[in-house]
Amino acid sequence: MNIKKLIKRNKRRSIITILGISIASSLILSIGIFFSSFREYMIDTVKREIGDYHVIVKGDIKENSTIKKIKIKDGRNYITFNNIGRVYINTEKICKSKCESITYNDSLLSLYGISKNENILNTYKKIIYFLVISFSVIVFIIIYNSFKVSINTRKRDICLYKLSGCTNYDVYKIIIKESLLLGLIGMVLGFIISLILNTTLINILNSILYEIFNGRLSLKIYLPFIIIPFIFMTLVIVLSSSFPLKNIKKYRPIELFKAKDDIYKSNVKRYKNIPLWLSIINYQRGREKYKSLIICIFISVLSINIFSLTLNYGLKCIEEYVITPDYDLFVNVEGDYNLEKLSEDLKSEKTLIYKSCEYTSHIPKDYYLKESKEKEKLLITNLKNNEIVNKIDLIDDSNKIKHLKQNIFKNLTEIKIDNEDKIIDNLKLTNKIPFGLKGTENIIVNLDEEKFNGICEYYNSNMFIKTKYKGIDNYLENKIKKDELNMTYYNSKKSKEIMNNIVLLVKIALYGICLLIILVMLTSVINITSSSINYRKKEFSSLQSIGLEKKDILSSLFLESLIVSLKGWGYAVPFIFIINKMIFTSIKSVFDFKNMIINLNILIISLILSQILVFISMAISHHNLKEKSLINNIKDI
Template structure:
């Protein structure tokens, strides 16, 4: 150990408190950048695994590919893996009702790439074996190991036209059926895309045997996701797939891209691609990169400030030490070497501890929050903390660089000053008359004036302390705003499910006692019977939202009525519901009662429309209707003579809401919704029944079985969506775990940084305070002086920090708006918390060291100097 190291270690030991404070600052900085990095990596890992489970592990797919074209796809350059599937058709599961199963065949890779998850049994290994969806099993009265006979054919409607969509239609039937016998070797979890009306069954596709159909589906996983679009479109061109230059009013949700070029039967797994930074839409990639850059810069700034503050707040004391060393012959190089060794020693202690706190600490925080939520994950995707070695090394290097800069700058500054001036340590003080504040003198008396002038004379130290406090406020507000944005965007993306079972009857149904019987079941919390009808709506030009006039012009037809332009909205819904469903809606404006509704054809308006595409998610207001306005709709139906009848109806807006009725997960696509009582529907001539019922239960098996028994009694179909609801709740809870974990880290870092800054600032001024007390300042006067300093620091930190934090949040709102339009989200709650928190923390931080100083010997503190 050389002389420099010995001297440095002796200095650190003699100044234990200052050393500990500095090390704590380093630990906090390292933990912050490493912890937030772990949160980001862990959340992206969860999203990646969840997307694969829900959407499949492939980047693109070609549908209805001719057999002879398969080699063109599978043997193209840049492809990591492919799978082949064959759509065999549909079959009834029983003779009583039209419960259908969609039968497909996968080759070996297909089971993985399409995420077939087994609950029981095994995967099929030949064309005579099958796995059935867990929803299909109860409809077949079969079990694992049994043989099932299926008559597989194609679906057609009453006009003989083929049906491809996975939704049952009235009067549809199966034709060209072929009998096929399978052994049930496995029961799989309900596929994410499986709807309630049609179940799924999968058998094995043997490539060495002739295929049953002329076309197949091919799924592709690329080696480099960013090449997915280029390679796939080149294949599409080679295959001669039809190209469609789309216009905005016919934008495809699936095949769309920035060039608005659609290749028929080519699909991109956009959800997986965007998580890998390879979205087909440049605006999404730019938004993701900008948000990531903003958050990264904020974290780095906070890290550097915390480290710099830990070193630089004692600059004046360090200057005195360096001046003494210079006066006894130490060269500038030797002083720099001492500082460098000190920085390395502190780094070797603080950085490893910070990395441990930032990694394992986040694991502990996640587990603690998860315990609070009592989240029971029902999927195979368990939350886990990811430790990225590059993130850990990067965190250590950033903090080390910040330490070296923070430690060496004071030494360089001191090297420019003569040893005598450094020892006197008076160059930071402003000599001369300092302007007094009448308000300070009025409230805090003489001691307050002394504190105020002292801060103004020590501007450099004051600015360092204030800058650290401002940074804490900015970081807390800006990150809180980001978290609010993230949470709202995630909810828009996930949607809402406000029921867990659906009971319905296809076709017109007379009223019966099914609702009464369902209400009598133990464990049923809420029942909502809804009668949904379409409502072609005529909207005057004066009632449309001018902000979206261009969009409305492209999307909707218009006509001239009585000299005014009228737009025809044809994707609206009018929903007739019972009293309880109306009572549970939270009204935004107006009031709604049955008597007025029946008398005036009154409705509750939900004026939110979904305008999302693969490029951007957006919820907008197409109209500016308000309470008291009249809306013209048209009731359309086919009479006994097969002629269309159109009946004009005037509705009056009595109230507005943004709530969803049960069964609605997102807003209606490019349409508005009307809600009113069943009695209003009867008055207007609509058929009101209990044909579509949404149920909220306690989710126990017994309750669900009882609901199914009642449905069977009345001949209704049942959709048990409990697992969908639990999976959605899981996704929301996981989001909350990450959000609250993020909040805990930011709050702890911000609060600790303020405490560290204030307490260190006071502890390093013992000699100054002792001199003031020796001049006759009383203990109460001294306390007032310190409290005034804390108040000034707090007020100024908020005056600078709040506007800067809000400006950053406004910018993040604008950046995110390029990919998902959710309106302005400002962290008002975070602003209020920061106002209260800053004053509480600064006063507490000042009180503790102040109380200790009051007990110490004044003469000893005057004699005290930096060692």
């Protein structure tokens, strides 16, 4: 049996199967390629920031051919060997117990998996294994269903082979060869697609996270990281194509001459609406075949919703953990400084200029509404008339992030400053946090100028501004150099931008993965539905010949697809809630979340999307039956 002819004869199905395998392969191989590139970037970074040496040795050493490079600095030998894998053995050889001290470049060695301490490479491998196995399971189920349906619809062919004298083993060989050939083509294509995807991703990362990567992230392939996904993908293809073969033993040549095996008296009551009636009957009789489709929909709906929930929880955690400043720039100078002028130069839209000093204080427990720390850090400013801000952010002893605490004090009117024998009295509580000071852990005490000068002997001048001025960093760097200022500043705009870009990237990555899973599912859906429609082409044509109009056929297909989509979606919903609950419970212990996130819109979108995809796939497959005339379809030519 010529496999190429076999594939050519079922061109459409073969192309769709190859597409599905290539997209699945690209998803799995991309994990390895991305981590290869990232590892290479980390190695490059370590070499730049720490050095490309493998070991620092102090003392007399015996040079030999294993050493690639030695740099002597401050009486120490910075040695790079030819083979990093033999760093320990080679170090012993050159030292011969005469070295005073040996310090290994663990940061570099861990990236090669050689460090005697914790190895980053092992961590990367664990992450790759986890991701690859997870995706492999998803992909296996989808491709297995595709091959299963493909084999079921070729029952007639298989019976013909057996009628011609083929044994079960001969049939296995034919089908496995075909699957492996399609799988090989798919994997090669998948590898090319993953290279393109990774190149695109790396370019995006270099562009939007330039401050982090400095354009140094580049496409690199580290073979062990590629081999793991490659092996998994091969296993997926072999297993997903061989498991369905167990049915072949049951096919006997006599079944060529029998009526179809899915015909039994249905219990469906006849409805006036013919398309509805036909759709229910066809769903009932096709239940076994539709199982595969339902499983595909189940996995896709589950994946989309879980990824979306993960993203939303992640974003919420970032929101809770990272307090987004309401200012663009914070400037801090020791002592007095004319910050008004600076604010004008930077074209500030909103400014807060104040002086501040810090103290610690003990506030007795009685003044707290709830729990308290022993000592509190105070930020004393000259902003207002003797107020204590009654809201602060706290990180408690167990390092759990808490919400902004409101109304933490009661009746607090004076504070004693430890070790200074100073008392700040006649204070009143306020809930207004000054501009820029949201997110401070200190208790903010705003005093009038006189009281402030009495308490703070040494102070800083501070400024928060909102501005659209570009080039803040350059301006301030030049000013600090020129005027020799003892000034520090924090450009939160840049940090905000980086954070936004990271969030954007995470969204792109997660939705990108969702999209790839949907595409794999789509190829499987197309294969399953086109096989199903083709299997029934005789019936469709017979119905049309006795007067079933096209709109009724489409209505029937729509209802059939609705039943299938609802089932797949319906099975996924409880799992989504269970996994959501699990994520919420685990995150709740770290972050102070009150409510579970319920992505109702994604839930509904995933139902509509799966319904549309299944229906369109069925409608297109039915439309393709028009390539032949009605009579040819009736005769099943």
